[in-house]
Amino acid sequence: MSVxxxxxxxxxxxxxxxxxxxxxxxxxxxEDLCLTQxxxxxxxxxxxxxxxxxxxxxxxxxxxxxxxxERLFRSADGAVQQLQDVIATLVPKDERRxxxxxxxxxxxxxxxxxxxxxxxxRHPDVDVRVAASNRVVDMxxxxxxxAIRYAPQAAVPADAIRLFGQVRAPVxxxxxxxxxxxxxxVLTDHVLLELDDPPPQRPWLHWSDWIAARGWxxxxxxxxxxxxxxxxxxxAAMAGQGIALGRLELLxxxxxxxxxxxxxxxxxSPTPGHAYWLLAPARPWSPEVSALVEWVRAEAAPPARPRxxxxxxxxx
Numbered sequence: 001m002s003v004x005x006x007x008x009x010x011x012x013x014x015x016x017x018x019x020x021x022x023x024x025x026x027x028x029x030x031e032d033l034c035l036t037q038x039x040x041x042x043x044x045x046x047x048x049x050x051x052x053x054x055x056x057x058x059x060x061x062x063x064x065x066x067x068x069x070e071r072l073f074r075s076a077d078g079a080v081q082q083l084q085d086v087i088a089t090l091v092p093k094d095e096r097r098x099x100x101x102x103x104x105x106x107x108x109x110x111x112x113x114x115x116x117x118x119x120x121x122r123h124p125d126v127d128v129r130v131a132a133s134n135r136v137v138d139m140x141x142x143x144x145x146x147a148i149r150y151a152p153q154a155a156v157p158a159d160a161i162r163l164f165g166q167v168r169a170p171v172x173x174x175x176x177x178x179x180x181x182x183x184x185x186v187l188t189d190h191v192l193l194e195l196d197d198p199p200p201q202r203p204w205l206h207w208s209d210w211i212a213a214r215g216w217x218x219x220x221x222x223x224x225x226x227x228x229x230x231x232x233x234x235x236a237a238m239a240g241q242g243i244a245l246g247r248l249e250l251l252x253x254x255x256x257x258x259x260x261x262x263x264x265x266x267x268x269s270p271t272p273g274h275a276y277w278l279l280a281p282a283r284p285w286s287p288e289v290s291a292l293v294e295w296v297r298a299e300a301a302p303p304a305r306p307r308x309x310x311x312x313x314x315x316x
Contacts, residue, residue: 010050016043017055018080021073024063031133032142098127099288101296102139103148106230107276108132110250112148119295126288139281145289146296147279154273161278161293163300164249168204170263171246171255173238181243181263184211184219191242193233196226205230205245234260249276276300 019029020040030037048055055069065073103112108130116128131137137144148163149156172178176190195205203209211219225242227233234251237244238259246255246262254260278300280293 010047013043013047013050014076015080016040017047017069018073018076020044020056020063021065021069021077026063028135097288098129099146099286099292100129100131100144101146101148101292102131102133102137102144104134104150104230105132106234107148107150107250109231110234114253115299118299119292122295123288123291126291128292139279145280145282146292148276148296149279150274150276152273153275153277156277156279157281159281159283161280161297163276163278163296164302165275166204167248167266168210168245169248169266170210170243171234171237171248171251171260172243172263173240174258174261175240176243178243178261178263184214184216187211187216187219187221187243189222191223191225192221193236193242193244194224194226195230195233196228205247207245210245 016029016033016035019032020026023029023032026037026040026044030040033040044056051068051072053068054066055072057064057066101112109132112130116130119126119128131142131144136149137147139145139147150166153160153162170181172190178186178190181187192207194207195202207221207224211217223242225236227236230247233244234246234254236242237246238254243263246260248255248262248266251260255262278293278296280289282289285293
C-alpha cells in the first residue's frame, strides 16, 4: 500500500540520498549537486530521521548501504533517472546547452582561462562551462563533452587528440636576478617552490628529482614552500617568492611577457610518452563541440616561427 502524496514532502532529501548512492561518496555527491559535503550529509541524516531507519553505514573513508538503504536506492534511483529523462525531453530544443570542458585545476588556471576570451570573441553564440577538477571524471555520467588530460598514450582512447608534450625548466620572476642555475651553490640563496603531494605522485614536479638528475644531492636551498595546487606554485613564482619547476607549455604567456624567466636549458619531462590530450568521445560532435575542439587544437599548436627573408643575390 502506498503512502499518501502529502507524506512525500522530503523528495529533495531523496535526491541527495540518490546522489550519494550513485557515487558511494558524499564528497563526489556534493560536487554533483553543487552543495557542501556537510549539506549533503545533513540531507541523508534528515532522510534517515524522517523514515526512522538507517540507510548508510559510514566508515572512516567509506560508506555502504544498509539493507533498507539498498532497497530504497534501487527504487529511488530508477525513479529519479526517469524524471531526468522525461524532463530532458521537455526542455525546448532551441535552448542553448553549454559545452562542458573538464581540465585539471592547474591547466585551467594557467593555460585555459587566459585564452578563453579569444574563443568567446570568435564564437559568441557558444556557451562554455569549465569544470576544473584534479579527479578523473566519468565523462558520460557527468555530462562532460571534452576533457584535457595529462597521461601516457596507452592510457587514453585511440581517438584522443594530442595537444602537446611537457618540457620543464626552473622558472622565476626577473626580480630575483637569476639567469641560470649552473651550480648547486645558486640554490643556497633561494627558496624553492614545490608541489605538496606526499608520497610524490608526480616526481617530475619535485626538486629532489631535478637536483638528483644533476648529481647535486647535497644542495641545500634557503627554504622550501609547498603548495597543493600547481597554479599556486606559479603564482608564487610570479610574485618573486622563489624558484619553481615550470611546465613550459603551460607558461608560454608568462615567459613571453617577462613575468617569468626560464633559468636552465629546457628538458623533456622524465615521463616518456606522456602528453596533454583532448578527449572528445561523443561523435558525431555538435557544431558547438566542434568549434571548441578546433579552437583548443589551434591554441595548442606550436607558435609559427617567422620565416627568414630570402636574401637576393646581387648581380655584379
